[in-house]
Amino acid sequence: MNDLKKYELAIAKKTHHLLFSSRQKREGVFKNVTLIPQELCDLSIDEIDTSVSFLDLKLDFPNYINAMTGGTPISKVINKKLALISQDFKIPVISGSMKMFLNFGDDGSFKSLKKAYKPIVNLSARESVDDLKKCAEYLDTNYASIHLNTGQELANSFGDRNFKGEIKNIKDAVKYFGDNLIVKAVGQGMSSETIKKLVDAGVKNVDISGFGGTNFTKIESSFNRENPDFFPFISTEESLKNLTNFNVYKIASGGIDTPLDMVKAIYSGADITASAHYYLMQTNKRMDKAYSDISRDRMNFKLIMLALGKKNTHELKGANND
Numbered sequence: 001m002n003d004l005k006k007y008e009l010a011i012a013k014k015t016h017h018l019l020f021s022s023r024q025k026r027e028g029v030f031k032n033v034t035l036i037p038q039e040l041c042d043l044s045i046d047e048i049d050t051s052v053s054f055l056d057l058k059l060d061f062p063n064y065i066n067a068m069t070g071g072t073p074i075s076k077v078i079n080k081k082l083a084l085i086s087q088d089f090k091i092p093v094i095s096g097s098m099k100m101f102l103n104f105g106d107d108g109s110f111k112s113l114k115k116a117y118k119p120i121v122n123l124s125a126r127e128s129v130d131d132l133k134k135c136a137e138y139l140d141t142n143y144a145s146i147h148l149n150t151g152q153e154l155a156n157s158f159g160d161r162n163f164k165g166e167i168k169n170i171k172d173a174v175k176y177f178g179d180n181l182i183v184k185a186v187g188q189g190m191s192s193e194t195i196k197k198l199v200d201a202g203v204k205n206v207d208i209s210g211f212g213g214t215n216f217t218k219i220e221s222s223f224n225r226e227n228p229d230f231f232p233f234i235s236t237e238e239s240l241k242n243l244t245n246f247n248v249y250k251i252a253s254g255g256i257d258t259p260l261d262m263v264k265a266i267y268s269g270a271d272i273t274a275s276a277h278y279y280l281m282q283t284n285k286r287m288d289k290a291y292s293d294i295s296r297d298r299m300n301f302k303l304i305m306l307a308l309g310k311k312n313t314h315e316l317k318g319a320n321n322d
Helices: 003-023 073-089 099-104 109-116 129-138 150-157 167-178 194-202 216-223 238-241 258-265 277-282 289-306
Strands: 053-054 056-058 063-065 121-126 144-147 181-182 205-207 250-253 271-274
Touching: 003 271, 053 181, 063 073, 073 109, 073 258, 073 277, 073 289, 099 121, 099 129, 109 150, 121 238, 129 144, 144 167, 167 216, 238 250, 258 271, 271 277, 277 289
Parallel strands: 063 271, 121 144, 144 181, 181 205, 205 250, 250 271
Antiparallel strands: 053 056
16 A cells, blocks of 8 residues: 555544544443532532642643544644643643654644643554654653554554554653653553553553543444444443552543543542543534533532532542542
8 A cells, every 4th residue: 555545544544533433422431430419518619629630730620631633634623722722721632643643744733732731642552662752852742642452453454463562662651751651541441450561561640541432443343334343341430440459640531521420530539530522522612612611511520529528639539439
């Protein structure tokens, strides 16, 4: 396949990812988690503190923009809006996979993320630390994310079939980026065995990205006009349970679409949450409407905390496990 054909196929796939994911049915998360309200909470809304530490940052709210897109004409528009939301709400944003940038250069869709509050570059575990460094230098950032997506690749007729060297690449990235490196799943969840391998490799920040939100295996199979139903998944709730057994910074994503999802994730042991679909939907709105909805959702998060009698995210974290 020549370079032009590869580029056209890559553009088609990335565009399909966006369109399919925006319409895909959401399975829902934390259906087994029950919140316990407290009538005598002895708190005021003004006392509720939603701030969290994340990487070497202090954020006002425990949610950031997870990896989405880049490398296509439609991505330019989306990433410009994400950069504005990121700036104005002080939300870090993880880029979509920058493999398109490495293979074909930037069409302008990644460049717009340079204006984001704190951009975080993103590549698969099959890419070298040198490639990750190139991306970080391009976006002028010290933050990086590595994604694990075996099931997605296997569901893709043109996907990778060789996953040798991923642990080495992760270890190399840990040496270079240190505590500013995240390793994340892409909607298939994480087993305890996978998490242990990451911890043994020195990873300090783990995003379980469980089943319940965007299903990339279905997206790939629909692009190929095939429908394999034999790929296993681990739910966001079960993946987070696996993660709570390890001494790492715990990131919950995979179907985190509402303030209630965010509260339940932290209530179940997460340090912070991350959302992609939620912010993708914001980019479909007028910016004033998107800003209003994000502000409303942040207030609703506080209201739920108040109902639970939790003054800050430290008190909220792991309350389900008490």
